[in-house]
Amino acid sequence: MNAAHIGELLAVLGAGIAAGAVNAVVGSGTLITFPVLLATGLPPVTATVSNALGLIPGSISGAIGYRGELRGQRRRILKWSAGALLGGLTGAALLLALPASAFERIVPVLVGLALVLVVLQPMISGRLRSRRARKGGSARPDGGPLLLAGLTLASVYGGYFAAAQGIIYVALMGMLLDDSLQRLTAAKNVLVAVVNSVAALFFLAVAEFDWTAVALLAVGSAAGGHLGARTGRRLPPAVLRALIVVVGTVAIVQLVLR
Numbered sequence: 001m002n003a004a005h006i007g008e009l010l011a012v013l014g015a016g017i018a019a020g021a022v023n024a025v026v027g028s029g030t031l032i033t034f035p036v037l038l039a040t041g042l043p044p045v046t047a048t049v050s051n052a053l054g055l056i057p058g059s060i061s062g063a064i065g066y067r068g069e070l071r072g073q074r075r076r077i078l079k080w081s082a083g084a085l086l087g088g089l090t091g092a093a094l095l096l097a098l099p100a101s102a103f104e105r106i107v108p109v110l111v112g113l114a115l116v117l118v119v120l121q122p123m124i125s126g127r128l129r130s131r132r133a134r135k136g137g138s139a140r141p142d143g144g145p146l147l148l149a150g151l152t153l154a155s156v157y158g159g160y161f162a163a164a165q166g167i168i169y170v171a172l173m174g175m176l177l178d179d180s181l182q183r184l185t186a187a188k189n190v191l192v193a194v195v196n197s198v199a200a201l202f203f204l205a206v207a208e209f210d211w212t213a214v215a216l217l218a219v220g221s222a223a224g225g226h227l228g229a230r231t232g233r234r235l236p237p238a239v240l241r242a243l244i245v246v247v248g249t250v251a252i253v254q255l256v257l258r
Contacts, residue, residue, distance in 0.1 A: 008040045012213055016220020019055060023221070024062030024189060024228030025240070026247045027166020029055065033217060042210055048095060049207040052162065053200035054214040058221025059193035065229020066186035076142035077187055081194045083152035088195035091159020092202040108252050114164070114171035115248040119241070143176040150176075151191065158195040159202075166192055167248045181237045189229075 015036040019029030030051060037047035063070070070077070142148070150172040158165035169188040170181070177184065203209070232240065 005040075009212070009216060011036050012040065012216040013220045016054060016058070016217040017224040017227075018220075019217075020058030020061065020221030020224025020226075021228030021231070022224075022247065023055065023058055023166060023192065024065060024225045025185065025232035025235070026244050027169070027188070027192070028164045028247050028250075029058070029221070029224075030162045031164070031250070037210075037213055040213070042213065045095070046208055046210055047213075048161070049200070049203035050210045050213045051217065052092075052196050052203060053209060054217025055162075055221045056193065056196045056200060057218045058225035059189060059196050061222045061225030062229050063186070063189040063193055065226055066182075066189055066233060069180075069183045069186035069233070070190070073183065073187055077190050079142055079148065080151050080187070080191055083148050084155040084158075084191045084194040085198050087152040087155025087157075088159035088198040089202055091156040091161075091195075092199035093159075094156070095160050095199075096206060108256050112248075112252055114168040115245055115252075119245060141177075143173065147172060147176045155191065155195050158192065159199040162192075162196065162199075164248060165195065167244055170244065181240055182233060185232065185240070 012033075015033045019032045021029075022032065023029035033051050033055065034047060037051060038044065042050065151169060154165055154168040154172065157168070166188045169191055170184050173179070173184045173187065174181070235243065
């Protein structure tokens with residue numbers, strides 16, 4: 001990135017702020033930053049790895065902003081984070097090993113399926129609760145092996161590209177847990193931070209970064225993550241769910257047209 005172009009610098013900083021805010025509440029912030037980085041002339045792989053490192057402060061800021069909703073989730077988040085670490089590292093390795101077209105066909109399908117699950121989650125969760133009540137059982141607080149496997153696979157995708165991984169996390173958790181959407185969003189922010197961090201550490205050893213872009217994204221996303229968390233924590237579940245669907249739909253359109 002040419003530091004002489006003030007407009008480019010401001011655009012990347014602004015994209016970082018917007019992405020940090022969106023990621024804290026919904027996810028898909030990469031769909032804001034990635035096109036901006038490409039527009040400044042960065043090669044796709046350099047843009048991807050710089051984006052992963054630059055958005056880490058935003059993920060951490062968003063998680064801290066939701067710290068109240070994180071209370072009581074330590075044990076299960078530690079378990080999910082182990083899967084996120086493994087998945088994120090695998091996805092990062094795939095980014096450098098596979099052609100860019102390998103995931104492009106499946107990504108819109110994954111995001112679309114996640115949106116359907118988010119929309120239908122109240123109905124499906126209600127039926128699951130009724131079924132468990134008839135059998136005298138209850139939902140496992142950590143979602144069991146099925147949720148762990150799903151979150152790990154979603155983390156592979158997150159380490160590869162990261163766009164809309166938060167939506168996929170929320171959809172999976174919402175299906176298998178009896179918990180509020182705000183608490184699931186808080187857990188999602190931690191998992192995104194884990195995946196971004198492990199992917200970025202992997203890229204540090206094997207890929208080329210644009211450090212100007214990284215610095216601008218880091219500053220912007222940290223501020224945006226704080227603002228997003230303050231706003232998102234006040235949203236009613238129905239509004240938050242609608243926001244997820246809107247952002248996810250935009251993500252699908254952009255991924256298909258990209």
